[in-house]
Amino acid sequence: MPETDTAAPLPQPLLDLASRYGVVPDFWDFDGGKRSVSESTLVAVLAALGVDASTPERAAVALENAEDDPWRRTLPPVTVVRQGATAEVPVHVLDGQDVVVRVELEDGGDGVDLPQADVYVPPRTVDGRRLGRATFTVPDHLPLGWHTLVAETPDSTARATLVVVPVRLELGRGLDERRAWGFMAQLYSVRSSRSWGVGDLGDLAELSWLAGRRCRTDFLLINPLHAAEPGSRMTPSPYLPVTRRFVNPIYLRVEDIPETAYLPVAERSLVEWQAEVARPLSEDEGPIDRDAAWAAKKVALEVVHAAPRSAAREAAFADYRELEGPGLLDFATWCAIAEHYEGEPWPAEAHDRGSALVQRLKVELADRITFYCWLQWVADEQLAAAQRAATEGGMRLGIMHDLAVGVHPEGADAWAMRDVLAQGVSVGAPPDMYNQQGQDWSQPPWRPDALARAAYKPYRDMLRTILRHAGAIRIDHVLGLFRLWWIPSGASARDGAYVRYDHEALIGILCLEAQRAGAVVIGEDLGVFEPWVRTYLTERGILGTSVLWFEYEGKTLMAPEKYRRLALATVTTHDLPPTAGYLAGEHVDLRDRLGLLTEPVENVRAAARRERQQMVDVLASRGLVGGDPSERELVEAMHRLVLASPSVLVGVSLADAVGERRAQNQPGTDQEYPNWKVPLADSAQRLVLIDDLFENPRLRSLVAAVNAALDEAR
Incomplete structure (x- = not known):
């Protein structure tokens, strides 16, 4: 017990x-x-x-x-209501004062006057004023969208945000009629002969088109593309970005920027020289060197940025800057300041974006701020091209983007959003069976109270930017929209506490923005969670995540037929070694070498062998493998096992497809393991480039097995 x-x-x-x-x-x-x-x-x-x-x-x-x-405000800062439902809005005015309330619709249509409900609340004296509360009812016929509540008294007018969200996010994309499968890839690791040492958005477009056309895939799930530091040292983890809203320009394909084609000879030579330095990095079998790749690419991008743009292109850039608004300007300003002070401590004033120093730097660094805005514009264009290539290749969903849990504590979002991010704590996870010391992800969490005061607009703006060119989005640790494990600074990961969020608002806004973008939403709902959460997500149309290795009933592997229908089902995840490595027990060996085990290695290794044998027994009992199966046969059989589930989405790791054995990430480590730096290689550790990827025998065999299993199920 x-x-x-x-x-x-x-x-x-x-x-x-x-x-x-x-x-x-x-x-x-x-x-x-x-x-x-x-x-x-x-x-x-x-x-x-x-x-x-x-x-x-x-x-x-x-x-x-x-x-x-709450009595100090005439209106609550934000009210979120499901479409077709009513909501009561408390309105605070001087006791006995008349007030009328209406809704101004987002589309500028006729406003709606709200009726006052017969709700009596005793007056209250606050800050020396006797205040009354009137309650108004939001009707059930308002359209979806971001509307404005307006409360008028004889001497004042107050405004607040009213968000009407979908009851449920419907699947769409034909998923009700036919299931979909796709690859899961760490984009930086999937390189081509044209890459500059890191897989890029040109590679993404080619990979997506080829996967759709040659493998009959419907989506490609990639790691978060969030921006990292702009200087000479870049944090490798895509899950520790400086912002979640904007893109890491290391993923840009320089040659695909239209102005590159019109460079004069001298400037073109400068770009080619950088390419000659960076392209050989894609043939390097060692850890991916982002810093070297970015150093070369940044010089080339500066050359292209300096080239003249046509009137139409200049207008499109201006439109993009207006679309992204103050958020883009804040991000670009932070990048310019970080570049300006690289290698030295920031002055205290520089941490305050409203300070006189920051205002002066905005003027002095105006050209660099424009450069960092421009990088996001061309990245936006290349993301659009990648999604277009995916759908033209036959994918129904196309690119499935990944949203990290949080941001770097010293990054752009932490600088620009100090009013909505908590200080003095970080996000993590309590101990679990795979991370027995707990985890501290070093990321500042949203403050739920401050986010509500901001009417959730920072959250909305982030979602809109990411969803603009997405067919689907995976929310890493979706449980963080319900509660997060806050760890006080200086405390161990064990010594935290859960803080609850207004999940009804956060999930509702997510559904609204995804519906407007036509995107499917998948929540990574693994780990310790409250049982009702999964039911709630299903009711809202948010898909869950089922990983074969983690799906148990007691001590027995759960039959895949019992998996949830609304789920992305996979054999593995990026926080485990690829399946071949896991079958070989390499996750135990690695954690032992790194000192991450809290019990004797012999016990952990024996448990891993039992886990593997149980998996083999299940596969054999279903006739998916014979006696003494090979590694390839086991990997393919495990994917056919997952395909026996009713889950509408099935993901196949690209690392599994080529026989890779090395983990991309080992939780609980930083410098001890080359996290997020492992290039895609086959079972013999030979690099696999996109140029040869779809001729890889193991990939072709696994793809054939997956498609055959899907065809049999229809």
Whole structure:
């Protein structure tokens, strides 16, 4: 029977305050035991929410202030309601004052006057003013969209955001009639003879078209393309970006920028010289050198940027800058400042984007700010071209983008969004069976209260930018839209607490923006979670994630026929070695070498052998393998096993398709392992370029097995 923690009771004012701000004082761990959060952790997490709970007296004052705070606003900053449902909006005015409320529609259509509900709430004195609350009802016939609530009294007008979201995100793309399968790839690792050391957006277009045309795939799931640092040292992890909204320009194909074709001879030579330095990197079997690739590509991009643009191209650039608005300007400004101060500490004023220093730097660095805006524009064009190539190749969904959990603590978003990101804490995960020490991802989380005050617009803008050229989006750790594990600075990953978010608002806005983009949404819902969460996501039309190695009923592998229909089913994930390596127990050997195990390696290795044997027994019992199957036969059989599920999407790792054995990432490590630097190679560790990828015998054999299994099921 799992142990239940019996820590001393926490002070009631602290518990009441934690409840008010969505901080959870206990949790169920992966062993099924109930654990209490320490008092010091609760105090630190509340401090990150701007709440002083350092003493019982201060906690009591903070609680009273929290109860008064909604009364200080005429309207709540944002109201999110499902289409076809009503909602009640509290409106605070001087007691006895008349007020009328209406909705101004997003499309500029006729406004809607809201009726007042017969709800009595006693007046309240706040900050020396006697205030009353009137309740108005949002009708159930409003269209989807971002509307405006307007409250007018004889002497004031208040405005707030009203978001009407879909009840459910429908599948579309013909998925109700026919399932889809596709490849999963780490784009940087999938290179061609034209790459500059890192797989790029030109490679993405070619890979997508060829996969659709030659393999009958319907999607290509890629790693997050979020931007990294603009300087000479780039963080390799695509899951620790400086922003989640904009793209890493290392993925640009210089030759595909239209102005490159019209460069004068001298400038063209400069570009070619950089290409001669960078292209050989794609033949290097060692860890991918992003810094060398970016150094060469950045010089070439600066040359192309300096070239004249036609009137139409200049107008298109201006339109893009207007479309992305202040968010793009903030990001480009941060890039220019980071470049300006590279290698030295930033002055304190530089961390404040409203400071006099930052305003002066905006003028001094105007050309570099324009350059970084331009990089995003040409990246947007190349992303559009890649999605177009995917659909022209026959894919129904095309590119499936990946949204990371958070951002670098010293990156562009952390700089520009200090008002909506929590300070003094980072996001992570409590201990689980694969990461027994817990995880600290070093990322500042959204502040749920501040995000609501901002009417969720930073979240909306991020989604719109990513979804613009996507057929689908995978939300890494989608459970973070419900709750996140906050770890106070200086504490271990074990000593955190869950903070709850308004999932109804976050999921609703995600559904709205995905519906407008015509995209399918997949939530990575692995790990420790509350059981009702998966049901909720299914009801909203968000697909879940099923990984063969993780799907168990008790101690027995779950039959794939029991998988969820609304799911992306796969054999493996990027946080495990490819299937060939996993079957060989290399995940145990690697964690042992890196000192990540918390129990004797012999025990872990024996458990891995039992896990492998159970898998082989299941495959044999279904007639998918015979006696003494080869590695290739096992890998193909495991994919046919997943295809026995009802899941509407099935993903096949490109690493599995060519027989790669090395992991792309080992959770819990930083410099100890070449995370996110492993180039695509076959079972003999020979590099596989896109030029030869679709002639690879193992890929062709696996593709044939997958398509045959799908054809048999129809």
